[in-house]
Amino acid sequence: MIDVRPRLPPWRVSTVGMGNFSGSNLPQSNIASAVPENGTWPTDEQAKVRLFTLSKWDLTRHGNGSKVIVNRCIPIAETEVVCELSADLNWITGDTRIEAVFQGKGGDWKMIAAKNR
Numbered sequence: 001m002i003d004v005r006p007r008l009p010p011w012r013v014s015t016v017g018m019g020n021f022s023g024s025n026l027p028q029s030n031i032a033s034a035v036p037e038n039g040t041w042p043t044d045e046q047a048k049v050r051l052f053t054l055s056k057w058d059l060t061r062h063g064n065g066s067k068v069i070v071n072r073c074i075p076i077a078e079t080e081v082v083c084e085l086s087a088d089l090n091w092i093t094g095d096t097r098i099e100a101v102f103q104g105k106g107g108d109w110k111m112i113a114a115k116n117r
């Protein structure tokens with residue numbers, strides 16, 4: 001008896017459960033290297049100072065009772081990262097979530113954009 005079922009070309013055959021293909025033409029990506037380590041993004045203090053500077057808030061007046069935490073960052077360019085920040089600002093009740101873009105240069109970080117989430 002002849003099998004008349006349609007056959008998929010080799011590149012469309014499912015590879016579920018077949019492991020890693022060493023001869024694959026697909027680009028190899030290491031997800032772990034796509035997420036920078038804590039040391040390669042702004043510190044909490046840098047983020048706080050840059051947020052106050054960008055927003056034109058008075059750091060000497062409101063800075064002592066405010067806290068900014070850098071939760072995580074993702075690289076978007078060679079010298080830029082986008083970060084999720086948690087801000088506990090003393091004149092606002094509750095925690096504020098902020099997305100910010102930082103540009104790195106010589107170990108220092110400049111916040112170039114920010115928005116509430």
